[in-house]
Amino acid sequence: METILKITNLHKKYRKVHAVNNVSVEIKKGNVYGILGPNGSGKSTTLGIVLNVVNKTSGEFEWFDGTYSTHDALKKVGAIIERPNFYPYMTAEDNLKLVCKIKNIPYTKVFEKLELVGLLDRKDSKFKTFSLGMKQRLAIASALLNDPEILILDEPTNGLDPQGIRQIRDLIKVIANQGTTILLASHLLDEVEKVCSHVIVIRNGVTLYQGTVDGMVASEGFFELESENLAQLESALQQLPQIEKIEKDENKLLVYLKSHLEPGELNTLLFKQNITLTHLVKRKNSLEEQFLELTKH
Template sequence: MENTHMLSLHQLSKRYGPVQALKEVAFDVPAGSVFGVLGPNGSGKTTLLGIVMDVLKADAGTYAWFGQPPHHSLRRRIGALLETPNFYHYYSAIRNLQIAAAIKQRGHDDIERVLKLCGLWERKDSKFSTYSLGMKQRLAIASALLGNPEVLLLDEPTNGLDPAGIAEIRELIRELGRQGTTVIMASHLLDEVEKVCTHVAILKKGVLLTSGHVDEVLASEDMLEVSAVDNATLENVLSAMPGLRSLRRHNGGFQVVFENGFSAEALNKHCFEQGVTLNYLALRRKSLEARFIELTN
């Protein structure tokens, strides 16, 4: 299973009149990953999920589930939560899932498993109306998990939840990933993707900016901040250093980024050997926030 792709997109494009919702988007979702489709609102995330669930038709491009072209029988291997599900408020969790299983025609014997997995077994007989926001969303995910699909698709799974509910859903998604379910989730929250996902694709106005392992895509570059009494000479020394990627003035000194990283110690030593004594030197890790804003601006 290791090198298989659960989902592969090949140059998917979609327009709504003058609006290009997706433009030649291509990436692969590895089996067993928790894959985040990250982007601000209006970036094409929901359109993308709609196409791969066969709810929308792409104008161009193709996609494949489990290495096969889309086919009705493949739908049984995919669980999806794309909009708020309709549960009956006066029925219990168990009764609601029995109805959901009847509609899907699968998962009747799976209800106990999904309720336990989603942490709702103790409250299985409680009416849906008595559930907290987080519990309601966990029941929705339990419903999507009926029949034990190999892939779970979630569109903004923590939207509208309170902080406690957000924490519950994030923990549940991590747990599903640990158990080997491939999860594909759309989110506009960098924090969410960073905390929950193993892989990410970043969309902006329908264009794929980058995709890959979270650690690589959102790698934070180290930035060094330096200053000296003689900043003019310091600037000349820094400008001539090998591997310099960027140099800019900041707070009466400079911010520098090097291609392959450069330790503060090595920089200090180099400047001293060039006759410049630093009076300020600090290492600033570039936050993921800054990286995301840089990618999407």
Template sequence: MEKVLEINNLTKQFGKLTAVNDLSFSVEKGNVYGLLGPNGSGKSTTLGMILNVVNPTSGNWKWFGEEHSIESLKKVGAIIERPNFYPYLSAKKNLEIVAEIKGADYLKIEEKLKIVGLWERKNDKFSTFSLGMKQRLAIAGAMLNDPDVLILDEPTNGLDPQGIIKIREIIQDIAAQGTTIILASHLLDEVEKVCSHVVILERGKTLYSGSVDEMTASYGYIEVGSNDSQKLQNFLESMPYFDKITSQGGYFKAILKEDISSESLNKLLFEQGVVVNHLVKRKESLEQQFLQITQKLK
């Protein structure tokens, strides 16, 4: 897979504070990468460096195989601050100014406004837009020159639930067209729903880098209950499928170390005379995996 971005041992210090600490990862074309971490984990500083607006202390990065190339950055669209347009100009007029600066075709304006769902509001002043609409207009502006990569820093920050859903849908639509997206967020839910890959940062260090599917690729766990709890527990402990069994009040939670369907387990239990009143197989969420990784690798 073609790499659009390679980051190697990137470090940024602000006096005694190390904001980014020996960071390395790569971004492959056509994927949606989530930079996940709490505020202060180094996400925005990392984005600032790869966009040439923050000078690194050490390390390097390459866009499309070229180090510190201004031409390469022309293939990158980015929103790393709050949307900033002329308040008393219309959405269309504001994008005409952006197109002029970027050397983009004015004909792209209609296409991009339709992608973000603002074509019907093209003649309305920016000052009349909600925060979600302002963010969508910023995405349209960043997409005007059809960048190969789109960078978004906390794109749903401060939005209401409806606005969050709309932004996520737009990100998914843009990604479906082949644009590589790098998304910085402190929201696990956002990364799990939108991203194909995740880089987990904490205090400027990488805790995990890889696909979301691989991160949540555990076999999950079984919730199972019976009126005869002791017999059920004895049977579960004798089975080779489970790594850890804990009582959850009314049922047992059994972590799977081998895959088994709930149907197969129910059949085995029934054959041993254990009648269950609760049996559910669940997948561990990104949140559970995230907590395990941060506790394990701190």
């Protein structure tokens, strides 16, 4: 699979602040990547560096396997890393035509992209009359005018109401299904889990995880167990090699695994020790639980 962007040992320091700390990432064609981290974690700085608007301190990055200079490569990239910035008294169509003129893109792309983002019926409306969600969709249309191979979005649903968030998420899925690689930065776990195939977790400038979203949540999970004698149950569980840790939660035990164990197998092992379970449920860790586990240290 073709590599769109490769980042190697990237650093960015602002005096005492190490905003990006030895980040290495590889973005492959055709996937939807989420850079996930709390506000101030280094997500936007990383995107700014690869888009040539922030100077790196050290490290390397290359676009399209190094076959293009950064200047030429960025002609194949669409990006929104700040709030949409259009002329308020110009129509949606005229604003996009101006972008086409600056970037030497055929005007026919304007109607194609307005239709894609669901704004074709508002092409003659002035930008100042648009809602925040509509402004964001127009910005995405603008970033897609050059048919980029990768679309980069920084907090694309920030400040939107629930309907606007839903529209942007659905639009991202449509764009991805057309074959465009997408890289979005977000602090919203729900956003990444719903639209991304891959996730890169960053905290304090450091990469804590990178891989598939499914891979991040595919831990061995945990059991919820109840029995009439919790002390006896806990004592028996502590003898099992598959158990990593046990936590008490009101009238039940949360049993976390370090290796695979089927519910039926656990039930049989406990029954042989004369322990009858009144409640047994196996759960998978959510992306939120995995994220909190990664970032708590």
